[in-house]
Structure formats: structure tokens, C-alpha cells
Amino acid sequence: MTREHERLDEDLSRGKNWKRWGPYLSERQWGTVREDYSEFGNSWGEFPHDHARRRAYRWGEDGLQGWCDRQCRLCFAPALWNEKDTILKERLFGLGGNEGNHGEDVKECYYYLDSTPTHSYTKALYKYPQAKFPYTEIREKNALLGREGPELELADMGMFDNGRYFDVVQEVAKRSPEDILWRITVTNHGPDPAPIHVLPTLWFRNVWKWGSERETPLRKPSIALHGDHVFASHETLGDYLFYADSPDFDDDEEWLFTDNETDYPAIYNFGGPSEYVKDAFHKLLIQGDREAVSPLPMGTKATPHFHFMVAPGASVTVRCRLHSTLANNDIHGLEQFEETFTERIAESDAFYSEVIPKGLSHEENLICRQGYAGLLWTKQFYHYVIEDWLKGDSDGPPPPEARLKGRNSDWGHFFARDILSMPDKWEYPWFAAWDSAFHMIPFATVDPDFAKDQLLLLLREWYMHPNGQLPAYEWNFSDVNPPVHAWAVWRVYKIADPKGQRDLLFLERAFQKLLMNFTWWVNRKxxxxxxxxxxxxxxxxxxxxxxxxxxxxxxxxxxxxxxxxxxxxxxxxxxxxxxxxxxxxxxxxxxxxxxxxxxxxxxxxxxxxxxxxxxxxxxxxxxxxxxxxxxxxxxxxxxxxxxxxxxxxxxxxxxxxxxxxxxxxxxxxxxxxxxxxxxxxxxxxxxxxxxxxxxxxxxxxxxxxxRKTLQRMLDPKEFLSEFGIRSLSKAHEEEPFVFEHGGTTNEVAYTPGESNTDMFGGNSNWRGPIWFPTNFLIVEALERYHHFYGDSFKIEYPTGSGVQKTLKEVAIDICDRLISLFTPDKNGYRPCFGEAHRYTDVPHWQELLLFHEYFHAETGEGLGASHQTGWTSLVVRLVRERREKLCHKTL
Incomplete structure (x- = not known):
């Protein structure tokens, strides 16, 4: 048993709370339904990116690959500035559905590289351009693009040309559950020296402002300077010390303080509860406004300020430590910092050497390691109480009357304040029931108890509707997702524990609630x-x-x-x-x-x-x-x-x-x-x-x-792509389906890439591309048919080839096609990156993977949400099954 497996056992038995802290911070809180208090549900317009640095959030926080405790009370994440941007880089930027040509779209390059299931070690990379970030230009130019064209990305605008960018690597290592080390390494890949400001920021989520009976503390939390560190005190979380230094910084760091309060004059043109507000650090650095920060060394948001001129090819490091006053481990400040990182990295490697099957190729190992990392990084604190959200907060105006009859108004029982597995922490920073079900399949191997808990959680009475319906997703809980929860329960039951030791109590608890959901389906649908x-x-x-x-x-x-x-x-x-x-x-x-x-x-x-x-x-x-x-x-x-x-x-x-x-x-x-x-x-x-x-x-x-269905599905002229099973037959490229009624004509044509319609916001497309969840189900089905029919059942594969294969052989080949999206082709390029050859040709982009929402059926290029690791991480399971079960002879 590895040390990380021991930590999982300690956390499960409640001996040590190893999962209290993690990368649970959302990548986008602005523009979500939770923060929308408008009359007609215009979430993107109600709380746009331009407000995010100035407005205190109601239901969560966001940051740049940041961390928080499991209730998002105390958060830490970096702010960056290259001396050219018009705002501090504190969070990821992207376009809303009405700003881009293919729906919501994050316009940043970032990667999740490693994480253990207890988050005893995590690693992530953000690529920060040295040129001025083109916020206005990328919004305006994308708005002019039609749906038939590709999206405009940072690389298309030359933001990474000649290596003029910083690699910002964030690593976190837990010395103990309440003793957390944070290392930020910034590398200049450009040909010239380049300036960068690094502000490792610590702040409290604002719960004192809203007048909520559930959350308002008896006393407001505080962060105050105490000698060479700050002291953070919170009524329910406890007291913490936060240290920061840099071996590459010659001067003493300057500590900056403000409050995590809305900048009322900037947003609403009238005064607010505090003159020291959320965007104070922005005002100081960008605008030179020294009076924006608190003159007193205290507040609810604080940071040391490090300023570097980084030579070409050189790196600088910032080191931080956050620990409970009850968990100093007899270590002062930043002592034994590097030793702890070395130990945790080795333990992460040891854990995955047991979790990932032996004998995989380097490329398959890369898929598994980064697939698991992305899955674990997209766990997020999710807070949404419908009753409170509908009636509004006591310190603000009552919500419009239409709100009480609008979105999610019939889900008044719903109460979420949990760590949930998200489809994507930027484009989909909210749970989706059928996405979550697929996430749990790879989770069942890396953290089986988390997988079980997540499946049971959505069946609990504060999620499931009294009538038995499962909430679909934040945009509209009453929409209907496919009923795959039972499938996930059954699969996790069989994957999580060895035969003979399976968790019957988990199965029975889930089964009882699934009976209610099944009845809802029968009665309503x-x-x-x-x-x-x-x-x-x-x-x-x-x-x-x-x-x-x-x-x-x-x-x-x-x-x-x-x-x-x-x-x-x-x-x-x-x-x-x-x-x-x-x-x-x-x-x-x-x-x-x-x-x-x-x-x-x-x-x-x-x-x-x-x-x-x-x-x-x-x-x-x-x-x-x-x-x-x-x-x-x-x-x-x-x-x-x-x-x-x-x-x-x-x-x-x-x-x-x-x-x-x-x-x-x-x-x-x-x-x-x-x-x-x-x-x-x-x-x-x-x-x-x-x-x-x-x-x-x-x-x-x-x-x-x-046999007739398979003949269609396995035909390259219909469903069989080089990269898996298409979602729509290619035959509809030449012969679109046309439906005419009442003077209206509707058409469905094969569209192998991004959506060219506005349906469902236009940010996903099921008219041709490759989708992992349905491909995974198809592979499973083929396995079952082969188990029954055996080798005597053969089918022409591919259709028209004249070659007869068993269904097991067909399943293996479809697995290989799906896996090939992430492995270099004969020219050395990974199909998932399309024409972005920097991922192969430029050293510092190599061996970085993204797990997209879906994939172009003809080229394999990743499309949609670029970090939807959740169900696309099913590729990890396919790699495992191909090695362990599907191909005893064929390897």
C-alpha cells in the first residue's frame, strides 16, 4: 500500500481530514446562474467578466488554478501582471454565448498536470503572454465570425510567437492535512528579459455581506500582518498563518491589504460598506493608486507583492505556506520546504505506478496521468440554495416578481454546499447529472469512495426532487438528462472493490433512491x-x-x-x-x-x-x-x-x-x-x-x-470515423434530412465539427462529432454481445472491406481509434490539437494534453469546452480495459 493509499484510508475513517483542502476553487464564478439576479435570467449579461474583479460573489469564488477549503471560506490563488495588461490576471477570461461564434469559450492556455486523490500533491501550468492581453480585440473579432468558421484563439493572434510568454507552474504539497505548501515557478521562454509581478493572494469568501441567516458569521473574519507572516482568523475554519518569500527576490516583500467587498462606486456609482475593495490591488499596480489599498496591515484579502525581471530561459520561484496554528508540525516558516515537495512528488509517482496498469507505452501513461489529473482538478466547491437565491438577500433589493416563477423556481428544496465533480470549471462550472455519472467510472479506480459518495449525493433529498427527478444541470434543473445514474452506480459497484468484497450497502442505498427516479420516468415520460x-x-x-x-x-x-x-x-x-x-x-x-x-x-x-x-x-x-x-x-x-x-x-x-x-x-x-x-x-x-x-x-x-445496425455503424461512409463512432451518419452530408410542416422547413445535415446552429446556445454539436460517453457505451455493448455470441458471431469490419471480425475485435479497434486522438500520428502530431503544431514542434508545449468536450469526426481536433476532462477522461478507462480485459490475445 502506497502512502497515498494510506492517506485515503485515513480520510475515509475520519482519522485525518486530508481532503479538507484542495483545488476546489472554480475557474469562473462570474456569468453563472447562481450570480444572476436579473429578471429574465441573462446570466452572462448580469455578471460579465468586466465586473468580476470588482464585485464580491454571492455563492462562490474563482481564481487562477486556485485552492480553498471544502466550504470555500479561505482561498488562495495568484494574481499576475506583465506590465502591459489593462487588468491584473486573477482569473481566466473567455467569451459568453453571444460574444463568440460557437457559444461559451475560454480564451486561455492552461493544463492540469498532476494530482493525487487527497491532493497531497498537485501541479498545474498556465501560459501567460508577455504581450498585452487582447481582451477587447478577441471579443470584437470573434463576434464578427460566422458559425461556419473556427474560433479565434490567442495563438491565432500571435500571443505565443517567438516564445514570448511565461510558463507559470503552480504546485501544492500538503505536509499534513492543515499544513499546505505552495510553490509558484515562473519561466521566461522569450528571447528578451521580461517583467512580471507575482501576487500570491489569500482571501476570505464574503459571507458577511448578504445577511443570510444560514451563513452570516457572528464576527467578520480577518487577515492581519504579524511580523514576517499574516494571521488569518475565521470563526468556523479556525486560525491560520500564511508565509511567503522568494529566493529570487532581493528586497523585502511588500504586503498589501484590502477587503473582499464590491467596488460600489465603480459598479453602481454610490458608496459601499468599505472604501478598500476587491479590485484594490488592480488599482494600485495598474493605475498607481496607492490610496486604494488599506493603510492598515489588515483586511479580508491580502498578498505579498513580488516583482521580477526574468532573463531569457530563466525561472523565478515564489514559496508560500499556509498552516493552521494547531498544525505547525514543529516547523517554523518555510523550513523543509523543498524536502516536502520532493517527498510528495515521489509519493504521487508511487501511487500512480500502482493505479495505472503495468506495461503501457509512454504515450498511454501520459494519457492516464494527465487524464486523472484533470479529473481531480475539476472537483469544485458548489454552493446553491434555491430558496435563498429566489427570495434574495436582506441587504439588497427584492428580486423581480418574474424570478419567483422562472428558472428552477420549482426546486425550492434544493440545497447544495458540496465538493462536486464538474464537467469543466470554466465553461461548465456547475454539475450536470449525466456528465457526473460518466466521471465516476474513471474516478472509481483512482478514488472509489469519492465516486460512491458523489453518486449517492445526487440521490439525496436535498438534490433529488420530491417527485423523484434528478436535477439536470444549473441552467435548468427540470430539463431531462439521460437516466445513466443507475449505470454509473452498477459500474462503480463492480470497479471499486474486488469481487467478494463489494459494497452491498452502497448498492442498496443507491437502489432505493433509483426506484423513485425510475418511477418518475415511467409516470412522466x-x-x-x-x-x-x-x-x-x-x-x-x-x-x-x-x-x-x-x-x-x-x-x-x-x-x-x-x-x-x-x-x-x-x-x-x-x-x-x-x-x-x-x-x-x-x-x-x-x-x-x-x-x-x-x-x-x-x-x-x-x-x-x-x-x-x-x-x-x-x-x-x-x-x-x-x-x-x-x-x-x-x-x-x-x-x-x-x-x-x-x-x-x-x-x-x-x-x-x-x-x-x-x-x-x-x-x-x-x-x-x-x-x-x-x-x-x-x-x-x-x-x-x-x-x-x-x-x-x-x-x-x-x-x-x-447485424443490420452494425452494418450501418461500422460503415466509414456512415458512422465509422478514423477516431471512433460519429454522432450522425456521414450519409447526411450529401443527403440532409429535411422536415417540412406548416410552412416551416427544418434540416439536419452532417456537421463533423463545431455547431452551425443556435440550438442550445450553439456551444455543442451532436450532428457528426465524436463524443466519448456514447462511444464508451457502444464499446461496452459490443463486449456484452461478444460475451454471449462468442467468436462464432462475425461482422464485416469495416463495412465494405470484406474482412470478417468478432465483436471483441471490433470493440478493441474502436478503443484504439478513440485513444489515437491523443497519441502522435505518423507525422508526429496529436489529432486532438488539429493544426496547432506548437504542441509537437515547440519543446515547452510538448506532452501537454487537453481533454475536450468532443472531437471533429474527420480530423480528430478537440472542440467545445477545452477542459471537459470529466467524461472525456473515459479514455483512461479505455486504455485500462484494452490492456486488462479486452485484448488477451490481440496485443
Missing amino acids: DMEGRHVFGGGFLGLDNIGVFDRSHALPDGGKLHQADGTAWMASYCLLMLAMSLELAAEKPAYEDIASKFFEHFVSITDAINSLGGTGLWDDTDGFYYDQLIINHDDPVPLRIRSLVGLLPMCAVTVLKQTTIESLPGFRKRMDWFLSSRPELLKYINVRRHTGDKKSALCLLAIPSEAQL
């Missing part, structure tokens, strides 16, 4: 009671011909192939969990038979309702059906993931499992004898003729339907 579902947009944003989350033409209704497939999968997962629990508690046999029957009924409906269900035998594909004015259903012949997902509703049961549960077996036999027409959906296979080896396949498609 199968309104006709015919086992065909219309769930809404289901996370696939613009994949349909119209917005599936809004009213359909002429009040029509939609029978969704993907919604129905998700529910069939949900049944199978609940069946698998109930059978697992029934081995210990026979009462679960009853509920197991219910989910078995429900799955068979859904499968019958999707294949037979109205004669052929949603299956089109001529095309060999499942399609959504639109019903308008009670007329015959109109199939929406769009070949997309919507029609591939029914293939993913599959599980394989062992006959021995069925036989070991006589109550379940009895009810299963009675159901099938009473409904013999449904026997066609149950497929039994014996590999050796021995009854004990028999397997039972439960799947939506029959073998014939599966």
Missing part, C-alpha cells in the same frame, strides 16, 4: 402507458430536427428511440442490481421480476408497437416517430446516435444466477408462459452443452436487427 418514451432532449442537444425539449409542431408528441432505449437500459440495470441484492436478501427477487417484465414490455413496444415499432427494416435502423393531430406516426429518418442507442440496451445473465433465485425464476417462467409471444426477446445460448454454462441474452435488437 410514458404518458400513454405504452412503454415508448419521449424524454425531451436527453442531453444530445441539437441532434434532432427540432429542439426536443420544447413544444413540438402543432402540439405533436415524439416517440423517441433513444428515450425508449435509455429506459430499457435502466430496466436492465435495476434488474442486475436487484439480482445482486437478492443473493443476500430474497425480498429483492420480487422487484427483479418486475424489471424483467418491464424490460420485455419496452422491447416489445420499440420493436412492435403499431406493427413495426420504431424499427425500420428496410433501412435497418431505429428512428424517432412524430405524431401530429393523431395521424399516423411520421418516422424522422435521421441516422444518428438516436438509432444506435437501442443496441446498447443489452445484458447477459448467467443461467446459474437465475437458477439460484427460485422466486425470481418462478415469476419469470409464469410471465413468459402467460405471454408466449414475448419469448422471442429472450435468447439462451449454451457454449458447451452444459446447462450450467448457459447464458441468457436480454437485448432490444434481435440478432438480425443487430
Whole structure:
């Protein structure tokens, strides 16, 4: 057991609170729904980037790869200035949906390089241009770009030419849970000496301003100078000492103080509670206003000021230490600083040498190490209390009347003040239920207890609606994400603990709440009671011909192939969990038979309702059906993931499992004898003729339907890309799907890259690109089919090649295609970086990875949110499975 594994055990047993501090600070608090108090929910306009340095936040804080405690009471992050920027660099900059050509978009280059699960060691890199940061220019020029063109980035504007930038590397090492060391290393890669100011800033989140009965402290916290350090005191967090120095700084550092208060004169043109405000350090350095900072060495925000002239190729270092007065470890100031870092780095390496499978290539190791780092860095403090948010704060004006009936107003029970796994801490600094489910698959290996806790947390009564719905995402909790939570629970249950030691209590706790969620789905999304579902947009944003989350033409209704497939999968997962629990508690046999029957009924409906269900035998594909004015259903012949997902509703049961549960077996036999027409959906296979080896396949498609679907999916002219499975068939490039009704024409065409529509803000695209979550499910499904059919089932792969392969071989190859997005091609370039050849050609950009939201289906270039490590870190799991399970012979 490594030292980091010991720390995880100490934290789990509450012996030592190793996770109290971490990189939990958001990369963007401005522009979020939480900070929006406008009448009609214009979050980006209500709190823009230009206000961020001046306005105290209500619900959180943000910083440049910063840290805070688990309740975001005390924060630390650097501020930087190159003597050319018009503002201090305190947080990441990006464009709102109405400012860019493809939705929200961060305009910075930063990378998460390492983190242990207890954050005993973390490392991150920020690339800071030496030229004036083009805030105005990049906003204006991007606003002029059309949706067909690429986004304008910093590199396109020459910000990194000739190496004229600083690498700012931040490392944090915990000597003990309450003794934290912070090292900032700044390197000049340019040809000339360049100035930089480094301000390692410590501040308290402002909770005293709002008049909240839940949070307002009895006394305001403070940070005050005590000799060579500052003393930070907080009512509930405790007392801390903060030290800072630099071996490269000749003078004594100057300590600056202000308050974390809104700059009322600058924002509102009237005075506020304090004349020393949030942007005081900006005013001092940029504007030369010495009176902006407090003349007294105390406040709620403080920093030492270091100013360097860095020679070409040289580095300077700032060292800081924050520790509780109760945890000085008999060490004064910054003693034993470097030794602690050396020890923690070695321990991080030792931990990952056990976590990451042996025998991987250097490139595969790089994917795993940075994939885990990004996953751990995107844990974030998330605070949102709907009741307080709706009614407003006692020190401010009451919110507009429309607010009480607007966004999230029917989620008054919702109360979040937790560390959550985020999709992305800049573009999506809020949880999304189905994203979180996928995050937990790689998390189950690196920190299994965190994975379990996250899955249970979203099922708790202060998240889950009383009616059983899970909150979708901050923008609209009532939207409908795919019901993948049960899948994540089942997968984490099996991954997190070795067989024979699995956590049945976790499984049962989740199962009970999932029953409520399943019931909500059945009652709300199968309104006709015919086992065909219309769930809404289901996370696939613009994949349909119209917005599936809004009213359909002429009040029509939609029978969704993907919604129905998700529910069939949900049944199978609940069946698998109930059978697992029934081995210990026979009462679960009853509920197991219910989910078995429900799955068979859904499968019958999707294949037979109205004669052929949603299956089109001529095309060999499942399609959504639109019903308008009670007329015959109109199939929406769009070949997309919507029609591939029914293939993913599959599980394989062992006959021995069925036989070991006589109550379940009895009810299963009675159901099938009473409904013999449904026997066609149950497929039994014996590999050796021995009854004990028999397997039972439960799947939506029959073998014939599966072959037809695979023929489409594995065709390079349709779904099979060099980099995985496309979200829309390439056939729609030449033949777009066109839907005309009521004088309106809607069209869906193959779009392999960024979205060219405004649907869902235009910041994601499901009309062609490669998406990891759905590709992962497809690979899993192929594994299950191979487990049942074995090597006797072969399919032409790729379609049209004349080569026959087993489904296991197909799954391995799709894995390889997905992994290849991050590995150098024959020319040495990583496809995920597109034409940005600096990642290969320039030494200080090499071996840096970004885990994008989705990927261009033809080039492999990473698109959308550049740091959506959450579900794209599934590539780490694919690397593991390819090594450990999928390819015993083929490696």
C-alpha cells in the first residue's frame, strides 16, 4: 500500500481530514446562474467578466488554478501582471454565448498536470503572454465570425510567437492535512528579459455581506500582518498563518491589504460598506493608486507583492505556506520546504505506478496521468440554495416578481454546499447529472469512495426532487438528462472493490433512491402507458430536427428511440442490481421480476408497437416517430446516435444466477408462459452443452436487427470515423434530412465539427462529432454481445472491406481509434490539437494534453469546452480495459 493509499484510508475513517483542502476553487464564478439576479435570467449579461474583479460573489469564488477549503471560506490563488495588461490576471477570461461564434469559450492556455486523490500533491501550468492581453480585440473579432468558421484563439493572434510568454507552474504539497505548501515557478521562454509581478493572494469568501441567516458569521473574519507572516482568523475554519518569500527576490516583500467587498462606486456609482475593495490591488499596480489599498496591515484579502525581471530561459520561484496554528508540525516558516515537495512528488509517482496498469507505452501513461489529473482538478466547491437565491438577500433589493416563477423556481428544496465533480470549471462550472455519472467510472479506480459518495449525493433529498427527478444541470434543473445514474452506480459497484468484497450497502442505498427516479420516468415520460418514451432532449442537444425539449409542431408528441432505449437500459440495470441484492436478501427477487417484465414490455413496444415499432427494416435502423393531430406516426429518418442507442440496451445473465433465485425464476417462467409471444426477446445460448454454462441474452435488437445496425455503424461512409463512432451518419452530408410542416422547413445535415446552429446556445454539436460517453457505451455493448455470441458471431469490419471480425475485435479497434486522438500520428502530431503544431514542434508545449468536450469526426481536433476532462477522461478507462480485459490475445 502506497502512502497515498494510506492517506485515503485515513480520510475515509475520519482519522485525518486530508481532503479538507484542495483545488476546489472554480475557474469562473462570474456569468453563472447562481450570480444572476436579473429578471429574465441573462446570466452572462448580469455578471460579465468586466465586473468580476470588482464585485464580491454571492455563492462562490474563482481564481487562477486556485485552492480553498471544502466550504470555500479561505482561498488562495495568484494574481499576475506583465506590465502591459489593462487588468491584473486573477482569473481566466473567455467569451459568453453571444460574444463568440460557437457559444461559451475560454480564451486561455492552461493544463492540469498532476494530482493525487487527497491532493497531497498537485501541479498545474498556465501560459501567460508577455504581450498585452487582447481582451477587447478577441471579443470584437470573434463576434464578427460566422458559425461556419473556427474560433479565434490567442495563438491565432500571435500571443505565443517567438516564445514570448511565461510558463507559470503552480504546485501544492500538503505536509499534513492543515499544513499546505505552495510553490509558484515562473519561466521566461522569450528571447528578451521580461517583467512580471507575482501576487500570491489569500482571501476570505464574503459571507458577511448578504445577511443570510444560514451563513452570516457572528464576527467578520480577518487577515492581519504579524511580523514576517499574516494571521488569518475565521470563526468556523479556525486560525491560520500564511508565509511567503522568494529566493529570487532581493528586497523585502511588500504586503498589501484590502477587503473582499464590491467596488460600489465603480459598479453602481454610490458608496459601499468599505472604501478598500476587491479590485484594490488592480488599482494600485495598474493605475498607481496607492490610496486604494488599506493603510492598515489588515483586511479580508491580502498578498505579498513580488516583482521580477526574468532573463531569457530563466525561472523565478515564489514559496508560500499556509498552516493552521494547531498544525505547525514543529516547523517554523518555510523550513523543509523543498524536502516536502520532493517527498510528495515521489509519493504521487508511487501511487500512480500502482493505479495505472503495468506495461503501457509512454504515450498511454501520459494519457492516464494527465487524464486523472484533470479529473481531480475539476472537483469544485458548489454552493446553491434555491430558496435563498429566489427570495434574495436582506441587504439588497427584492428580486423581480418574474424570478419567483422562472428558472428552477420549482426546486425550492434544493440545497447544495458540496465538493462536486464538474464537467469543466470554466465553461461548465456547475454539475450536470449525466456528465457526473460518466466521471465516476474513471474516478472509481483512482478514488472509489469519492465516486460512491458523489453518486449517492445526487440521490439525496436535498438534490433529488420530491417527485423523484434528478436535477439536470444549473441552467435548468427540470430539463431531462439521460437516466445513466443507475449505470454509473452498477459500474462503480463492480470497479471499486474486488469481487467478494463489494459494497452491498452502497448498492442498496443507491437502489432505493433509483426506484423513485425510475418511477418518475415511467409516470412522466410514458404518458400513454405504452412503454415508448419521449424524454425531451436527453442531453444530445441539437441532434434532432427540432429542439426536443420544447413544444413540438402543432402540439405533436415524439416517440423517441433513444428515450425508449435509455429506459430499457435502466430496466436492465435495476434488474442486475436487484439480482445482486437478492443473493443476500430474497425480498429483492420480487422487484427483479418486475424489471424483467418491464424490460420485455419496452422491447416489445420499440420493436412492435403499431406493427413495426420504431424499427425500420428496410433501412435497418431505429428512428424517432412524430405524431401530429393523431395521424399516423411520421418516422424522422435521421441516422444518428438516436438509432444506435437501442443496441446498447443489452445484458447477459448467467443461467446459474437465475437458477439460484427460485422466486425470481418462478415469476419469470409464469410471465413468459402467460405471454408466449414475448419469448422471442429472450435468447439462451449454451457454449458447451452444459446447462450450467448457459447464458441468457436480454437485448432490444434481435440478432438480425443487430447485424443490420452494425452494418450501418461500422460503415466509414456512415458512422465509422478514423477516431471512433460519429454522432450522425456521414450519409447526411450529401443527403440532409429535411422536415417540412406548416410552412416551416427544418434540416439536419452532417456537421463533423463545431455547431452551425443556435440550438442550445450553439456551444455543442451532436450532428457528426465524436463524443466519448456514447462511444464508451457502444464499446461496452459490443463486449456484452461478444460475451454471449462468442467468436462464432462475425461482422464485416469495416463495412465494405470484406474482412470478417468478432465483436471483441471490433470493440478493441474502436478503443484504439478513440485513444489515437491523443497519441502522435505518423507525422508526429496529436489529432486532438488539429493544426496547432506548437504542441509537437515547440519543446515547452510538448506532452501537454487537453481533454475536450468532443472531437471533429474527420480530423480528430478537440472542440467545445477545452477542459471537459470529466467524461472525456473515459479514455483512461479505455486504455485500462484494452490492456486488462479486452485484448488477451490481440496485443
